[in-house]
Amino acid sequence: MCPWTLATEPLIPDAGPMLDAENLVPDAPVLEVHDLSRSFGERIAVQRISFAVAPGEIYGLLGPNGAGKTTTMKMVCGLLRPDGGTVRVAGHEAGTLSAKALVGYVPQDIALYPDLTARENLRFLGRLFGLGGRLLDERVDEALELTDLGDRAGERLDSYSGGMQRRLNIAAGLLNHPSLLVLDEPTVGVDPQSRHAILEHVQDFGRHGMAVVYTTHYMEEAERVCDRVGIIDRGRLVAEGTRRQLVDRLGELDRIQLGASGDLERLAEACRGLGGVDGAAVSDHQVQLLVHDGRSLLPAVLEAAERSGVPISSVDVVEPDLEAVFLQLTGTALRE
Amino acid sequence: MAPPVLVIAQKDLRQRIRDRSALVLGVVAPLGIAALMSVAFRGAETIHLTLAVVDLDHGATATGLVGALHSPALRDLVTVVDEPSVGSASTAVHGGHAGAALVIPAGFSQSVTGSRPLALTELTNVNDAIAAQITQAIAQSFVAQVNADRLTVATAAAAGQPPATAAAALVNAHLALPVTTVQRAFGAHQLKIISYYGPAMALFFLLFTISFTSRSFFVDRDQGMIERMLTAPLHPQSVLVGKVLSAFVFGIVSITVIAAVTSFVFGADWGSPAAAGLLSLAMVLAVTATTALVIGVARTQRQAEGISSFVVFGLALLGGNFVFVAATPALMQRLALLTPNGWALRGYTDLATTGGGLSVVVGPVAAILLYTVVVAAVAAVLAPRALSR
Numbered sequence: 001m002c003p004w005t006l007a008t009e010p011l012i013p014d015a016g017p018m019l020d021a022e023n024l025v026p027d028a029p030v031l032e033v034h035d036l037s038r039s040f041g042e043r044i045a046v047q048r049i050s051f052a053v054a055p056g057e058i059y060g061l062l063g064p065n066g067a068g069k070t071t072t073m074k075m076v077c078g079l080l081r082p083d084g085g086t087v088r089v090a091g092h093e094a095g096t097l098s099a100k101a102l103v104g105y106v107p108q109d110i111a112l113y114p115d116l117t118a119r120e121n122l123r124f125l126g127r128l129f130g131l132g133g134r135l136l137d138e139r140v141d142e143a144l145e146l147t148d149l150g151d152r153a154g155e156r157l158d159s160y161s162g163g164m165q166r167r168l169n170i171a172a173g174l175l176n177h178p179s180l181l182v183l184d185e186p187t188v189g190v191d192p193q194s195r196h197a198i199l200e201h202v203q204d205f206g207r208h209g210m211a212v213v214y215t216t217h218y219m220e221e222a223e224r225v226c227d228r229v230g231i232i233d234r235g236r237l238v239a240e241g242t243r244r245q246l247v248d249r250l251g252e253l254d255r256i257q258l259g260a261s262g263d264l265e266r267l268a269e270a271c272r273g274l275g276g277v278d279g280a281a282v283s284d285h286q287v288q289l290l291v292h293d294g295r296s297l298l299p300a301v302l303e304a305a306e307r308s309g310v311p312i313s314s315v316d317v318v319e320p321d322l323e324a325v326f327l328q329l330t331g332t333a334l335r336e
Numbered sequence: 337m338a339p340p341v342l343v344i345a346q347k348d349l350r351q352r353i354r355d356r357s358a359l360v361l362g363v364v365a366p367l368g369i370a371a372l373m374s375v376a377f378r379g380a381e382t383i384h385l386t387l388a389v390v391d392l393d394h395g396a397t398a399t400g401l402v403g404a405l406h407s408p409a410l411r412d413l414v415t416v417v418d419e420p421s422v423g424s425a426s427t428a429v430h431g432g433h434a435g436a437a438l439v440i441p442a443g444f445s446q447s448v449t450g451s452r453p454l455a456l457t458e459l460t461n462v463n464d465a466i467a468a469q470i471t472q473a474i475a476q477s478f479v480a481q482v483n484a485d486r487l488t489v490a491t492a493a494a495a496g497q498p499p500a501t502a503a504a505a506l507v508n509a510h511l512a513l514p515v516t517t518v519q520r521a522f523g524a525h526q527l528k529i530i531s532y533y534g535p536a537m538a539l540f541f542l543l544f545t546i547s548f549t550s551r552s553f554f555v556d557r558d559q560g561m562i563e564r565m566l567t568a569p570l571h572p573q574s575v576l577v578g579k580v581l582s583a584f585v586f587g588i589v590s591i592t593v594i595a596a597v598t599s600f601v602f603g604a605d606w607g608s609p610a611a612a613g614l615l616s617l618a619m620v621l622a623v624t625a626t627t628a629l630v631i632g633v634a635r636t637q638r639q640a641e642g643i644s645s646f647v648v649f650g651l652a653l654l655g656g657n658f659v660f661v662a663a664t665p666a667l668m669q670r671l672a673l674l675t676p677n678g679w680a681l682r683g684y685t686d687l688a689t690t691g692g693g694l695s696v697v698v699g700p701v702a703a704i705l706l707y708t709v710v711v712a713a714v715a716a717v718l719a720p721r722a723l724s725r
Contacts, residue, residue, distance in 0.1 A: 077567045078566075078567070079563055079566055079567065097569040097570070097571075098569070100567060100568060100569040101569040103567065105564065105567040107560050107563065107564060109559075109560050110560075111559060111560030111561055111563065111564040112559075112561075113347075113351065113559070113561065114559075115351055115354060115355075116347075116350075116351070120350075124343065124347045125564065125565075125568070127338060127340075127343040128340050128343055128344075128565060128568035128570060129568050129569065130569065132338070172564070
C-alpha cells in the first residue's frame with residue numbers, strides 16, 4: 001500500500017513560488033512536454049517530442065536502447081537543458097527548484113553510495129530535499145518499508161543483492177512524496193522476483209494518485225503497468241495511446257516469432273521477400289515477422305527459412321501486441 | 337534543516353572517516369614519518385664536537401689558534417683536548433674519544449711570514465662526517481685568515497716594518513674567526529629537525545586532500561550520485577561547494593592533530609599557536625582552492641588522479657617538504673616561494689626560530705592567500721563545467 005500524500009508545498013523555503021493545494025487542478029497534467037528537442041553535436045537525440053501525464057496515470061515511454069528515452073527523462077528532471085520546446089511540472093518550468101521539489105527521479109543505474117547503509121543513503125538524499133527531524137525519519141522508514149528493506153536498513157549497500165539495490169534505488173526517489181515519479185528503466189538486470197515486486201510498486205504509486213513516467217525497452221512491462229504508452233524511436237515519438245489503441249492500429253496483422261541460430265539477418269531477408277510479410281527484424285536470437293494471417297503463412301515462412309539455410313529452433317504465432325506495433329511503426333525490433 | 341552544502345560535506349566526511357586509507361594519509365602517515373625523522377636526526381640539531389689538538393709548533397700563531405679553540409664562546413660547540421702527538425690524537429679519533437683532530441705542524445707560525453706556508457692537518461673518522469665537516473670548516477677559515485694576514489705582513493714588510501712584529505700583531509687580532517665560522521655553519525637559532533619536518537610532513541599529506549576530494553567527485557559522478565543530487569531542489573554549485581568544504585574541514589582537522597601530536601609527543605616547535613593556526617588556515621584554503629581547480633580541469637577520474645598526483649608531488653618537491661629549503665641552491669629557494677607550501681614552511685620555520693607571533697607570518701599568509709585567490713578565480717570558472725560534463 002502507498003501510504004503518503006503527494007508533495008504540494010515547498011520543502012525548500014527559498015525555492016520560490018511552489019505548488020500548493022489550492023493550485024492543484026484535478027486531472028490537469030502533472031507533466032506537460034511540448035515540442036521537446038535536444039541534440040549532442042550533430043546527433044539528434046530527441047526531436048520535437050510532446051506528451052502529457054495526468055495525476056495517477058502511468059505513462060510508458062517504450063523504445064529500444066538509444067531511442068532518446070533517457071535524454072527525455074533528464075530534461076524532465078532538469079538535468080539537461082532542451083535545445084527547443086518546454087517541459088512543465090505542475091506548471092513549473094523543469095529544472096527550477098520548485099519543479100525539482102515535485103519530481104522523484106529513479107535513474108537507470110543504481111545511484112547510491114555502496115559504502116553507506118541503506119538508511120544513511122536515504123537520510124542523505126532526504127536531507128537534500130529539505131527533510132529533517134522526525135519527518136525525515138518517517139519518510140525514510142516509510143520508503144524502506146515500502147520496498148521491503150526495513151529489516152536490512154542498517155547494512156551497507158555493497159552487501160545487498162542487485163535486486164535489493166534496485167529497490168532501494170526506487171525508494172530514494174520516493175522520499176519527497178513526488179507528484180511526478182520518473183523511473184528510467186528500473187528493472188534492468190534484476191531477477192524476475194524483484195522485477196515483479198518493482199512493477200507491483202509502480203502500479204501502486206499510480207493507484208494512489210502519483211503521475212509516473214516509466215521508460216523501458218521491455219514490451220511486457222509497458223503492457224503490464226502503463227495506462228498509456230508512447231513509442232519512441234530515433235528520438236521521435238512515433239505513436240501514443242493505450243495498449244488497445246496502439247494494437248488496433250495493426251488491424252489483422254499477426255506476429256510470427258522464429259527462434260533460430262546462425263545468420264539471422266539472412267533469415268529475415270529471406271522472409272521479407274514473401275507475400276503477406278509486412279516487416280521483419282532481428283532481436284535477441286529471434287526473427288520477428290509482421291504478417292497477414294500468420295497461421296496460413298506459416299508453411300511459406302518455414303520453407304523460406306529452409307532455403308536460407310538457417311536452422312529454426314522454435315516458431316510462435318503471437319497475438320497482436322506492442323512489439324508488433326513497434327515493428328510495424330519502425331521496421332525494427334525493440335531489442336535489436 | 338541543514339543547507340545542502342553542509343549535508344554534502346557531512347556525508348563526504350563520514351565516508352572519508354570510514355575510508356581507512358584517507359585516515360592513514362591524513363593523520364597516521366605524517367605523524368609516523370615526522371616521528372621517524374625525529375628519531376633519525378635526534379641530537380643532530382645540538383651538535384657538540386670533541387676536537388683533539390696537537391700543537392707541534394708552539395709559535396705565536398699556533399698558540400693563538402689553540403687559545404681561540406679553548407675560548408668560552410666555543411665551549412658549547414667544541415671541547416678541545418690537547419694531545420701530545422699525532423699518534424695519540426689518531427688513537428683518540430679512531431677510538432671515538434674525539435670526533436676529529438687538528439694537527440698544527442712544527443714551523444707553522446714561522447711559515448706565516450714566509451713564501452711557503454705550512455698546512456694544518458685534519459685527522460677525521462669516516463664514521464663521523466659532521467665532526468669532520470666542523471673541523472674542516474675551522475681549519476679552512478683559519479687558513480684563509482692566515483693567508484689574509486700573510487698578505488698584510490708582506491705589505492707591511494714592503495713598507496719597512498719588521499716582519500715578525502707585524503705578523504704577530506695581526507694574527508692575534510683575528511683569532512676569533514673560527515668561532516664565527518662554527519656559528520654560521522650551524523645557525524644562530526636552534527631549529528629542531530622535528531620542528532621543520534613536522535610541518536613539512538603535515539603539509540605534504542595535506543596536499544593529498546587534493547587527490548582524495550577530486551577523485552571522490554569523479555567517483556560520485558561515475559556512480560550517478562552527482563546527477564542524483566542535482567535532481568534535488570538545490571543550486572548546482574552546492575554540490576561542488578559541499579565537496580570542497582569537506583576537504584577544508586578534513587584539512588583543518590588533519591593539520592591540527594599533527595601539530596598537537598608533534599608538539600606534545602615529539603617536542604616540535606610550531607611557534608605561536610595563533611600565528612601557526614593562521615598559517616595553517618591559509619594553507620588549507622590554498623589546498624581547497626587547488627582541489628576545486630583540479631575538479632575543473634580534469635574530465636575523468638583517471639585524469640583527476642594523474643593531475644592531482646602531479647600537483648601534489650610538484651608542490652611538495654618545489655616547496656621543500658622533502659628537503660630543508662635553506663640548504664638548497666638559490667634557484668630552488670626562489671622556486672619554493674612560488675608554492676603555497678613553500679611559503680607556509682618558511683612561516684613555520686620563522687615562527688620556530690624567532691619565537692615571534694602574528695607579525696612573523698604576515699608575509700607568508702599574504703602570499704598563500706594571493707595564490708588561493710588566483711587559483712580559486714580560475715576554479716570558479718572551470719569547476720562548474722564539471723557538473724554538466
